Amino acid sequence: MTLQYTSPSTIPKIVADLRASFRTHRTQSLEFRKEQLRALQRGVEEFRGEFEAAIKADLNRSSVMDVSIVAHTIQGTLDKLDDMTADRETAGLNELDKSFVRLSPLGTVLIIGPWNFPVMLVLDPLIGAIAAGNTCVVKPSEVSENSSAAVTRMLTKFMDPTVVQVVNGGVEETTVLLKERFDHIFFTGNTMVGRIVMEAASKHLTPVTLELGGKCPALITEHTDIAVAAQRIAHWKTLNAGQACISVDYVLCPKNLQEDLIKSVIGVWHEVFGKDFRNSDSYGRIVSKKQFDRISKLLKAAEKQNKIVFGGKSEAGNLYVEPTIVTDVTEHDELMQSEIFAPILPIINYETFDEALNIINGQEHPLSVNLFSDNQDQINRDESLPFGGVGHSGMGRYHGKYSIETFSHSRAVMIRNQSGL
Template sequence: MATTILEILSAQRKFFKSQKTKDVNYRLQFLKALKTEILSKEQDIYFALKKDFNKSEFEAFISEFGLVISELNLAIKNLKKWAKPQSVKSSLLTFPSKDFIYKEPYGNVLIIAPWNYPFLLAIEPLIMAIAAGNTVVLKPSELTTNTSKILSKIITKVFPIEMAASIEGGIDIATELLAQKWDYIFFTGSVPVGKIVAKAAAKYLTPVTLELGGKSPCIIDDTVNTKLTAKRLVWGKFLNGGQTCITADYLIVHRNIKDALIKNIKNEIIAFYGENPINSSDFPRIINYKHTKRLAKTLEGVKVIFGGQIDVDNCYISPTLVDEPNLNSALMSNEIFGPILPILSYDSEKDIEKIIWNYEKPLALYIFSNNKAFIKENITKYEFGGGVVNDLLIHFSNNRLPFGGVGTSGMGAYHGKHGFNTFTHNKPIIKRGNWIDPNIRYAPYSYKNLNIIKKMFKWFG
């Protein structure tokens, strides 16, 4: 049995060339087996997420497990249709012909998963890579050891190693994996590591999908219901302890309703997690000691108006509100990735521009408003991966929508059929007829034929 990275990759290359994964029924067999195994391990997955994050079963289901099952159901139901060669209208210039797009797997795929949603963001791209007919090596996060072990058990149980394998380890393993030649790389994680992945892929001109992050803004005007807005903000911001790449990194609130909104946010935090959230079974922990210390440091020198309790030993930071931090402060310099919510105010749309354009293109942008003109203006003015009007996060849950970033927040997209397309090469094929063969394109060339061709390009090209 293959044991080293080179042996596993060699076995997968050989297996891919056997053409077995190009059989759609063969892929479906494994997707169905994967679903069965995941369902049988449901409580084990919840337990692992609880140990890694103190994540409740409810939150684990709505933010990870349920989305995975939904993605599997979608792939199993639609794979034969997705994988079927697509007939396209032929061109008069290629007459007579029948033209097609064949759906071809790339080959050997590397997936590097993050720690913040360690089950969802490992399994979801794996599902679509397998559905598209690729072999897969998955590198789960070393920071979520319990979830990574469950992932490895599931993959080992379902797949032969030459089709899919999970390789656990830290930076040294990731470095060794990235040193190999792959046919496709899918990475979810931070912008700095994304640049390392892109550089490694460039050596072999390997195509990549990079799901990164950034400082995602949330704009709130003075037409909103502040109580409802606060409830949705608290849910979306503090889900997973704020460790969500598409959560609102900071608020930009109209000055007229800022005080009322803050009051309601405070009330909703208490309603969600109690007066002392460290005792709440519904409030997750920071992933580790290092990240807790990092977050604690960002609170130095800023005005905390709610929360701010820190217990480094228990990887706990309470839901925290910060008022009007300086844009150059440590808190506002990088993506926060924790339960800290900066609140900035604005009077005019120029104020909003000054704040948002101070940063790179974000992965998400949110707008809370009942003003259609204001909503349209801000959706079209700013470049971002995806967004929601009057809520947070929920665009991720619709697998009919592509999910991905733009600029430094990422490249490429996935989810549902978009995920299948990500791991699929669209191979154009023309099947030329033989029953007629006009001489117009053949030498010796003539001006008469050239004029005819020019007209054809003008009319039909």
């Protein structure tokens, strides 16, 4: 399936038309927003099968989770929209005044989606933007072209074109798009492109939400239930073939627990995918040759150092990378220099809990930290670790009411009593 790119010359008019539409105040109406959400709901349901086929073609995995989460989010937003957008009363200058905070839509916003979850991570922020009363330009990823084409067809068919428009393309089209002035830019992707988005936004003083990633660690302690930890680590490392922003990037593990952990992780993988991962219908593939080549370099570096203890096979023809475990990893190894975004699991040994914390804190802020322990003192210590979208892992937040707040301005309103000054 070929993704039809948008002509760069049409992009300024697309943005201008959406901005003009916003200024008609149509999207201020809660009922209008609900109509758009219901239209999106119908579109997601009708295109469920097409999304499934597209994601299978792009990434060789199921889209059940993606579509289910989007459908659940739409319904939840519809159910609670009145409450989530209601004015919040607050104290005024005196008891005779009426003061409240009102969530006002920002205007015309840009949503740039990623290729790893090309349906869910485009439509999920769009739900919040629509619910908040904005007009929206949606830019799906050109890498996952089958999924992006399906999203484009669905949005074009079901959404009001004066509210939602889709722009498709690569670097050229995105560059032209980022030259336009938006009232908010929501970007999901890697840190390098996040910098480009933020620099472009700064020229118009446009606020941004950056959902990035980072090297998310899993910390194994002497107080860990190895079976439970292995189950969760194995799942996250192979979800979408490791191409997920909150995938476990590396494991910190005491040396004496390493063998049991490795055996348990391999056991989970074999239970889920069988002995031959390549022939499993549920094991994903790398999204593109460019990404495959990047991952191959990491595998070759680890193989050269004789550090691969499980897996390591790959096939360029079908973009297959076997789940791989690498041991004796240090902070200086190539695997530790950037987010892996692949089914490769490095294990770093440590001696003391403080040493493990120092290794984590020596990296850029991750999007998540996974601590496996039933020791309350260690759990309390974990509160000092960096967590969430901070620095290189991003900024801002969304989901549920936070999506609406992200795409809104909290406007202070005070109605003075007529007898006041």
